[in-house]
Amino acid sequence: MSVMSMIEVKNLVKQYRGAKAPSVAGVSFSVEKGEFFAFLGPNGAGKTTTISILTTTLAKTSGEVRIAGFDAEKEARRVREHIGIIFQNPSLDPQLTAEQNIRFHACLYGMCGYRPTFGLMPAFYRQRVLALAEIVGIQEALFKPIKKLSGGMQRKLEIIRSLIHTPDVLFLDEPTQGLDAISRRSLWEYINDTRKHYGTTVFLTTHYIDEAENVDKVCVINHGKIAACSSPAEMKRSLLRQELILDAADRSALTDELSSLGLPFTVNGRVAVPYQDSAQEVIARLRTKLTTLKIHEPSLEDAYVEFLNRHGRDAA
Amino acid sequence: MSELVFQRKKSRIFREVNTVITVLAREITLFFKSPGTAVMSLAMPLMLMGAIGGNLMQNMAGGLGFEFGDFMLVGMLVSMLFMVTTMGMTSLVDDHEIDFNQEMLVSPVSRYSLVVGKILGAGFTAIISMTGTLLVGLLMGVTLPLGKLLLILALSPLMCLSGGALAMIIIGLVKSKRTANLAVMLITMPQMFLSGAIIPINNTSGALLALNRLMPMTYCLDLTRAVLYAGSPEYDRVVMFNPTVNFAAITVLTVVCLIIGTFFFAQSEKNR
Numbered sequence A: 001m002s003v004m005s006m007i008e009v010k011n012l013v014k015q016y017r018g019a020k021a022p023s024v025a026g027v028s029f030s031v032e033k034g035e036f037f038a039f040l041g042p043n044g045a046g047k048t049t050t051i052s053i054l055t056t057t058l059a060k061t062s063g064e065v066r067i068a069g070f071d072a073e074k075e076a077r078r079v080r081e082h083i084g085i086i087f088q089n090p091s092l093d094p095q096l097t098a099e100q101n102i103r104f105h106a107c108l109y110g111m112c113g114y115r116p117t118f119g120l121m122p123a124f125y126r127q128r129v130l131a132l133a134e135i136v137g138i139q140e141a142l143f144k145p146i147k148k149l150s151g152g153m154q155r156k157l158e159i160i161r162s163l164i165h166t167p168d169v170l171f172l173d174e175p176t177q178g179l180d181a182i183s184r185r186s187l188w189e190y191i192n193d194t195r196k197h198y199g200t201t202v203f204l205t206t207h208y209i210d211e212a213e214n215v216d217k218v219c220v221i222n223h224g225k226i227a228a229c230s231s232p233a234e235m236k237r238s239l240l241r242q243e244l245i246l247d248a249a250d251r252s253a254l255t256d257e258l259s260s261l262g263l264p265f266t267v268n269g270r271v272a273v274p275y276q277d278s279a280q281e282v283i284a285r286l287r288t289k290l291t292t293l294k295i296h297e298p299s300l301e302d303a304y305v306e307f308l309n310r311h312g313r314d315a316a
Numbered sequence B: 001m002s003e004l005v006f007q008r009k010k011s012r013i014f015r016e017v018n019t020v021i022t023v024l025a026r027e028i029t030l031f032f033k034s035p036g037t038a039v040m041s042l043a044m045p046l047m048l049m050g051a052i053g054g055n056l057m058q059n060m061a062g063g064l065g066f067e068f069g070d071f072m073l074v075g076m077l078v079s080m081l082f083m084v085t086t087m088g089m090t091s092l093v094d095d096h097e098i099d100f101n102q103e104m105l106v107s108p109v110s111r112y113s114l115v116v117g118k119i120l121g122a123g124f125t126a127i128i129s130m131t132g133t134l135l136v137g138l139l140m141g142v143t144l145p146l147g148k149l150l151l152i153l154a155l156s157p158l159m160c161l162s163g164g165a166l167a168m169i170i171i172g173l174v175k176s177k178r179t180a181n182l183a184v185m186l187i188t189m190p191q192m193f194l195s196g197a198i199i200p201i202n203n204t205s206g207a208l209l210a211l212n213r214l215m216p217m218t219y220c221l222d223l224t225r226a227v228l229y230a231g232s233p234e235y236d237r238v239v240m241f242n243p244t245v246n247f248a249a250i251t252v253l254t255v256v257c258l259i260i261g262t263f264f265f266a267q268s269e270k271n272r
Helices: A047-054 A076-082 A098-108 A123-136 A151-163 A181-198 A232-239 A251-260 A279-285 A300-314 B002-008 B012-033 B035-060 B068-089 B091-097 B100-105 B111-139 B146-171 B177-194 B206-214 B216-229 B243-270
Strands: A005-014 A024-032 A036-040 A062-067 A083-086 A169-173 A201-205 A217-222 A225-230 A242-248 A271-275 A290-296
Touching (some): A005 A047, A005 A201, A024 A217, A024 A225, A036 A047, A047 A062, A047 A169, A076 A083, A123 A151, A123 A181, A151 A169, A151 A181, A169 A181, A181 A201, A225 A232, A225 A300, A232 A300, A242 A251, A271 A279, B012 B035, B012 B111, B035 B068, B068 B091, B068 B146, B068 B177, B068 B216, B091 B111, B091 B177, B100 B111, B100 B243, B111 B146, B111 B243, B146 B177, B146 B216, B146 B243, B177 B206, B177 B216, B216 B243
Antiparallel strands (some): A005 A024, A217 A225, A242 A271, A242 A290
């Protein structure tokens, strides 16, 4: 049985008016239903341009984009019915209260008819708003004007707004920018719960690479082209090896022994010994008494930085 | 979830009407949250009707064959609706600057509903200004019969829609507040003088006449004057067209301007 693609992009090209080169130059990828997908890349690589085309707010130059089975250009309205988005820049009305911003959004998405006050809105709307506000911790700020809220609070509000209509595909364009560590964590817990409960497909762009550590698939875009696309584990495996971090009271004895065993190592404050399959095999061969023994698992961020170091910004 | 899904499936017409109401409600909320806008919307009639209108009444009233005060009051009412609605449409530029247009445009509703809601929201302020104009007129001794006044009030949303739709053609493309403010002058001033709002245009000819016939305000003014002068001996001297012609012209011009303006607006946000 084939799994339905919620996002399908084929040979997507976008060249802005007056630009000499395309910002997105023939990008292709797909995201399956319920998948958690991270779209990474350095500043100016084409991430926001791609997400804008996918969310129908920007016209493409050529190529094909289908979201939830609908053509993003010819069936833009159907696409919009299935998506939620947190934009890179805040898009709240600063004159309205937090709740009024959510109400405006909920009414445009057809969740309920407009009512002039929160109290007059349907019970399911009120319950959902209060529940979401509690999850991201902005209950106290719900009825305050946006201009009186901190940047972090505004971001949390945008998160509530993007989730209020339970979209099938959630686009997150650097969603945790400006959030403190606790808010980031609670946000990700909620997004993961939403994903599991409703099978929401999540498309993420972020500069916090650790946020993409648990995604199903990572694509790296560089200079408008897909430079790599795989699972985080595959990406780490292909770029970095696991290492044993060792040290001994007699460090020279340790390095002499490693040399005699033919094991590669580096010394940079401590002794790092890369290994392929089993750390146990390396440790079992050592006789020098160790004072430090750690296994270093490379992070996705390590792999991402290594990737950009190897390929530079011209990788393609 | 099932309740949400059920809610989502409500009819498309309901959703579009709801969109217009939601956008309109936002504009009204913003009006009441901005005392400056409220004060200015009431100060405008003092300037237009009180100062300009009063001066015209004192210097131009003779030899027209009809009461200039009534003629001018209608002109000021319709001008006020067009001018304040056009000014209100510049809030699209504000929304662009705070990225709120993105929030509206990514929603699964017709762009026409968004624009109509926006125009009617701007029209709300315009109707407040129109009421102020009536009050200033009252102080100047120029009044309208209650029945005719109510008819004019009933027509005012249509006139706001017409003025706002025309404004959309230019303001929909504008992305800076300074340009938008200039655009307001560009849109409203020629209409005020060429469509016969404050000075009769019975002898207008050539290119100016052609422009006059292309302006929605011409027909809005004529329709409003037809309401006011209905059954009076001055009717033929003041009113140019049959009210049906006026109504049809307003409808056609509004729809055409709305289509062009909304297209420009949506495309300018999307095609970069």
